[in-house]
Amino acid sequence: MTTVRTCPACSDRVAAGDVFCEGCGRPLPEGVRSAPVEHTDNVRTAPQQSMSGATRGGSGTPGGNGGRTGDGSRPGLVPSDGGPTAPQVSLNGATAGPAAGTGGGRSDSFTTQSMRRDSVTPRPAAAPPGTAPDWPPPSVGSSPVQPTNPDMCVWCPGRVSDGYCEKCGFLQPTGRDHVEVRTRAAVGVSDRGLRHRRNEDAMAIRVIAADDARAPGTVCAVVCDGVSSSPRSDEASRVTAETGATVLAEQIRRGADPREATGVAMTRAAEAVAGIAESLDSAPACTFVSAVVDPAAGTVTVGWVGDSRAYWLSGGPESSASTLLTRDDSWSEAMVQMGALSRDEAMRSANAHALIAWMGADSGEIDAHISTVTPTGPGTVLLCSDGLWNYYPEAESLTDAVPGAGTRPHEAARTYVSLALRAGGKDNITAVLIPVPGAQGGLRAEQD
Known part of the structure; x- marks a missing residue:
């Protein structure tokens, strides 16, 4: 008989190995953390249909995006060449050593090499005594967010006591626990969540200068989610995200086509993470999702x-309808695509969230997925880890949760993370938002 353990502060049920209580966010005593206890994550995360086939002129796409604009339906997202979920670039051979072709139901695979990490921007100085700081607290560059007043909560205007907010009850972040990146064209927020010891997600954003001769104003962004069962998964995600975004920007500046640049960036990112592995039996691993706008x-x-996702979030009734832009490399999605199981059956399996593709020296050989679409704007591109989409898997639910996300991306990114925390915060949470202006929708001559 399994003993049920509860949090001594709020009596919420906790799982073996949990460091923080899901209900109140308080640290758990060692006796509770180490106690054997059964736990099932009941969050429904059924894989989404992608927008494959959502071409202009069509009416019944899997994502609900009709292509007609004259009959009241929204315009569709138009793949420029082929369905968005077809593998486009092979990462075969991008390994630091011999590829492992076996291992836990892997149907595809990746590899990588080492990289230099950028230094962290210094934290902002404390506000002068007596100054009432604005809320939300500001962030500087890619540094961890810190309130100008250390007694002020990062999540709400409440006050902090013993590391917790007296108003919302959230544990206050330190170091990489909570990171915010703000640029003129994109914003990202990443948080450890309520149940993990560390933040194993990572994000990186690069924006090409507005006066660049080849790609003015192009935005390159990457989100990676470390595979918790692998060693140094936090390092894996950070190395992969920084390498991917840096190479993407370099390729775009040189005039490479976004699809070509994405393929090169993914190969180099795969080489980078493979390069930090001590052996194939001790290989850091992570997922990868990128966007070039x-x-x-x-x-x-x-x-x-992997299963980190990209979404298009509609900015209005004349914009392309909200939809998922990716299809998970997961066991459950594979079973559904093969017709072996229904979505409900697949999600009831203990293997539902198992990855069948990832980046790491032990990933073997896999094909990267690349898709190019032309939305009718305005709207927002959202890159996120499963810490967010576990709670909001549908594109429409993400859009409804934070209306007008593209008009206030920093506030929207913070809100998405806060919503995931309030829903349970079972995993690390990362959201990168890239607003897309309405004028962009008019540039669709290739589709005419």
């Missing part, structure tokens, strides 16, 4: 491996 061409190019 080209304001001149009006296109969005996404690349992915």
